[in-house]
Amino acid sequence: MRSKLEWRKARLIDVAYPAEDVRAMTFAVDGLRSTFDPGSHTNIKVTIKGEPAIRTYTVLPSAAGTLKIAVKLHPNSRGGSAFVWQLQPGDETEMTEPENRFELSWRASHYLLIAGGIGITPIYGMAKALAARGQSMRLIYGAKSRGQMAFAGELSDSLGAGLQTYSQDDGESFDLEQEFAVLPANAEAYICGPHGLLEAARNLWQKSGRPMSRLRFEVFGDSGRFIEQPFDVEVAHTGRSVTVRADQTMLDALLEAGVDMIYDCRRGECGLCAVSIVDASAVVDHRDVFFSAEERHEAQKMCACVSRLCGGRVLIDTGYREEAAA
Incomplete structure (x- = not known):
């Protein structure tokens, strides 16, 4: 059981590379409604080993009538990222109207946004929306290297001191327990990243005694532990x-x-x-x-x-x- 998917014809019109191994693609989409909320995702039809399949990606802020996604070329990919990486401007596929299961509540006095690697994709839109409304917020963004931090420059320009980045190659890491400890009582945290980061955040949030309803996260399907086998x-x-x-x-x-x-x-x-x-x-x-x-x-x-x-x-x-x- 799931909500009905509304498929639309889509044509790739622009390609950019905001970070190492990250390809941002903008599609012109027929009959697309004008707006969608940060954290939304779309489904895209791909072909893997000659067979049709569907993959899901976060949609990034983009112009009316378009959908923009950013996809990391994953070494353990089941084939979805490899397919979209080979698309060229003018190529056509189908995408769905965005839907959202990772919504901002707009009820908190302060928002802590946490992104790990390509987990920045939903967090990026949230940060822009919160900043546009003048909401109290902080974004912490970690990746293996600074070269793998998509949109870090743009976020730094718009958030200033509200953005803190951490590079594993530079020996940096953020302290989730401390981050949670200093939050106001009615603050909320939104997190997207590798499975281990999400699990650590959930355990530390629960340990802090904060309501679990005020911790929101988006999950990647790949745990990073094993390569897919039949x-x-x-x-x-x-x-x-x-x-x-x-x-x-x-x-x-x-x-x-x-x-x-x-x-x-x-x-x-x-x-x-x-x-x-x-x-x-x-x-x-x-x-x-x-x-x-x-x-x-x-x-x-x-x-x-x-x-x-x-x-x-x-x-x-x-x-x-x-x-x-x-």
């Missing part, structure tokens, strides 16, 4: 077995095989697509932020939309029973 999935009580390719998610493979699934976010946040793990012959690579660290360690469930097996076979139970449905 694996087999057997669905208990159905007799169905499917192979999940290295370039597809378990959720997509199950849906293509006609397995009934409940799902929504496709980003490991909502937990609707979680399945029970009956038996697994290899390590489960959990890439969600729905389950706690303890739950992921127990490996009794996994989010089908992002998590996967490191090869081998897994027997799952979706909880669906034909006799119950009847």
Whole structure:
């Protein structure tokens, strides 16, 4: 289950490179509504190994009638970033009307924005929107090197002292515990970056005693721990077995095989697509932020939309029973 996707014809009209291995692409999109909120994302149709697929990217602020995305060429890519990187001006594809599951609340007295690497994409739009309204805010932005910090120069010009950058190559890192400790009581934090950063932020926020509703995050599907491998999935009580390719998610493979699934976010946040793990012959690579660290360690469930097996076979139970449905 998910909201209905409204597809539009899109033509690439501009390409830029705001950082190392980051390609920013602007598309002219037919019938696009005029505005969308920061944190929104779009789906784009790609072709991977000759097969059609869909990938999701944050939309950046851009002119009316256009959608702009910034994509990092990931070494462990399942094929989406490689496809969009080879697009040239004039090439056509299809994109969806943006939707938003990472919205600013506009209710806080102060906003702490945190970006790790290409996680700057939704944070960038939020920072610009907050600055335009004169909201109290601070943005901390970390990456492996300063050359990998997309939009850092532009953000520095607009935010001034409100931006603090940290480069791992320079031995710099930010102290999330201290950052959270000095926030006003009704402040909110918005974070996007690698899985480890999100997990650390969630644990430290909870430790601080602050309401979890005031910590918002956007998830990357790649945990960075393992390279994608194909694996087999057997669905208990159905007799169905499917192979999940290295370039597809378990959720997509199950849906293509006609397995009934409940799902929504496709980003490991909502937990609707979680399945029970009956038996697994290899390590489960959990890439969600729905389950706690303890739950992921127990490996009794996994989010089908992002998590996967490191090869081998897994027997799952979706909880669906034909006799119950009847």
